[in-house]
Amino acid sequence: MNTNPLRRYLRENSLPHFFCSGCGAAQVLNYFIQAADELDLDFDNLVAIGGVGCAARIPVYLHAESLHGVHGRTLPWATGIKLHKPELDVVIFSGDGDAGAIGGNHLIQAARRNLDVTMIVVNNLTFAMTGGQVAPTTFQGVNTATTPYGNLEQPFDLCKLVETAGATFVSRWTTNQPRRAIGALKKAIRHKGFALVEIITQCPTYFGRRAVGSGDPVAGVEWIKENSLTARQAANLTEEERVGRFVLGNFVEKEASVFAGSSLYNYSEGE
Amino acid sequence: MPDFGDGYRILHSLNPHDEMGSIHWDPDVFEDLYDRITGKIINNVDDIVKTERFFLDDAEVGLIAYGSECRPAREAAELARAQDIKAGLLKLDTVWPVPERQIADLAEQCSLILAVEMNIGKYAGEIERVIGGRCQVKRVTKNRGLVHTPGEILDAIGEAIA
Numbered sequence: 407m408n409t410n411p412l413r414r415y416l417r418e419n420s421l422p423h424f425f426c427s428g429c430g431a432a433q434v435l436n437y438f439i440q441a442a443d444e445l446d447l448d449f450d451n452l453v454a455i456g457g458v459g460c461a462a463r464i465p466v467y468l469h470a471e472s473l474h475g476v477h478g479r480t481l482p483w484a485t486g487i488k489l490h491k492p493e494l495d496v497v498i499f500s501g502d503g504d505a506g507a508i509g510g511n512h513l514i515q516a517a518r519r520n521l522d523v524t525m526i527v528v529n530n531l532t533f534a535m536t537g538g539q540v541a542p543t544t545f546q547g548v549n550t551a552t553t554p555y556g557n558l559e560q561p562f563d564l565c566k567l568v569e570t571a572g573a574t575f576v577s578r579w580t581t582n583q584p585r586r587a588i589g590a591l592k593k594a595i596r597h598k599g600f601a602l603v604e605i606i607t608q609c610p611t612y613f614g615r616r617a618v619g620s621g622d623p624v625a626g627v628e629w630i631k632e633n634s635l636t637a638r639q640a641a642n643l644t645e646e647e648r649v650g651r652f653v654l655g656n657f658v659e660k661e662a663s664v665f666a667g668s669s670l671y672n673y674s675e676g677e
Numbered sequence: 678m679p680d681f682g683d684g685y686r687i688l689h690s691l692n693p694h695d696e697m698g699s700i701h702w703d704p705d706v707f708e709d710l711y712d713r714i715t716g717k718i719i720n721n722v723d724d725i726v727k728t729e730r731f732f733l734d735d736a737e738v739g740l741i742a743y744g745s746e747c748r749p750a751r752e753a754a755e756l757a758r759a760q761d762i763k764a765g766l767l768k769l770d771t772v773w774p775v776p777e778r779q780i781a782d783l784a785e786q787c788s789l790i791l792a793v794e795m796n797i798g799k800y801a802g803e804i805e806r807v808i809g810g811r812c813q814v815k816r817v818t819k820n821r822g823l824v825h826t827p828g829e830i831l832d833a834i835g836e837a838i839a
Contacts, residue, residue, distance in 0.1 A: 417688060419699045450684040466688060466700060471681050474700075475691025487681055494682050 415439040415449065417469040424463060428623025430581045430607020431461045434499070434528050437584060437605070438464070441591035452495045453487055455480045457509065459501035459535050460609075461528030478508030481516045484523045489667055492522070495595065502529040502543040506562050510542070513564075517571035519665035520599045526591065527564055527602060530609035531617070538612025545650045548617040568602045569658050575601035576658040580630045581608060583654070590656060599664050606630050606652050718774055727770040728779045732758065736765030738834055739787035741780065741804055742794070743769040745824045750793045753830035764834055772800065777807050784811040789837055793817045795824050813837075 416439070425432040442449070452470040456462030458477035465472040473483055480498045487496055505513050505527045516523070532550055533539040539552040542562045549556055569576045575597040577590040587605055594601035608614060608626025615621045618629045630652065637655035640648055679685045688698035693707045718725065731751050733739065738757065742750040747768045757764035767783050769776055783790060790812055792801040801816045808814055817833040819825050 417686075419697055420688065449686065451682055453681050466690060469686055471686055472688045472690075474689065491680070491682055 426611045428610045457504040461501040464499040481512035496523040498525040506542045514571045517568040517573040522664040524594045525602045527604040532613040534609045574599035577656040578604040580606040726776045729768040731766040733765035738764040739783045739790045740766045749825045749827045752827035780807045784808040
């Protein structure tokens with residue numbers, strides 16, 4: 407029987423997946439296994455972590471060591487695992503709510519410490535699993551289940567947030583640019599230090615129906631495309647003109663010492 | 678349990694899952710999972726529960742306390758004994774699972790039990806439930822952010838037996 411050659415990276419007894427038709431999180435799963443395949447990533451050495459939410463399910467489908475189910479606490483798990491076994495590749499799959507709301511402080515501290523993990527933020531701009539409520543990433547003026555007259559709150563720019571906090575690799579792409587996203591994921595996985603890749607994804611079921619005005623996944627992807635800017639395009643616009651737009655690109659790529667515990671005690675000297 | 682990176686590629690999920698780790702929102706899976714998890718407590722109550730008995734061998738008045746209240750309660754029992762009141766203390770090191778056997782045994786032995794707490798009586802209801810009317814239970818509570826003094830508990834014993 408012919409199967410997709412990438413299927414060997416998936417956990418058979420977790421399939422079929424639970425994503426809605428046209429969900430962007432499933433595309434991110436696809437991008438990740440393509441990136442892993444191109445890097446020849448050893449899945450025996452991979453720990454994939456998800457919290458709670460739609461994107462948090464991605465590790466459940468990966469045939470690696472997978473952790474799933476504590477909302478917003480992916481980074482505390484990752485911190486412990488990295489301190490226990492620094493040689494492991496730890497990849498976090500997080501929704502925008504998991505990363506920016508429930509686990510917001512963990513995100514800032516992990517970036518500050520330059521924890522050596524890869525964090526993939528699947529940003530669908532809403533709390534999709536619970537019915538499409540407003541999230542800290544939801545644009546102003548947008549309708550959600552809990553902002554039926556339009557969102558009044560100012561959204562987070564997660565990339566700017568972690569950049570300011572000290573992340574050493576920061577990148578944002580969308581489901582419109584598979585190759586760019588895969589390229590950024592490959593760099594992020596190989597990067598030594600805190601690497602965050604935000605991928606803007608369509609949520610046809612909730613964000614699409616309420617905010618975009620269509621449950622059609624294509625309309626969701628088109629909406630993201632219309633509101634996307636390259637960093638160069640954005641440079642020519644005022645702050646006001648950039649509101650409600652996704653600025654895309656690889657923003658940060660630098661080296662810095664990685665987190666190896668808080669104490670000055672040197673184990674190699676202690677031995 | 679194997680360590681991360683040992684190559685077993687285990688799925689650790691907090692959702693209802695079967696023996697293989699696969700997530701299933703199935704009532705049978707859910708029930709089996711929770712029977713196993715709750716069974717860790719229910720089937721091992723005697724190993725988990727810890728209590729300490731002070732002056733209880735011949736006690737007729739039993740004090741039950743936990744936490745900081747145990748010290749003044751123990752001293753109150755000593756002061757009561759100096760007045761020929763046979764008092765003792767059951768100190769609960771474990772409050773949950775409830776030390777039902779230990780509390781019930783005390784009810785068989787004592788004619789009066791005092792539930793001593795530094796709140797409006799959070800645990801007294803549990804004690805009353807376990808004793809189920811087998812002996813008299815009085816609540817000795819103090820909700821002022823301060824522990825009882827031994828004298829206050831001694832007074833409460835005096836009032837209860839008067």
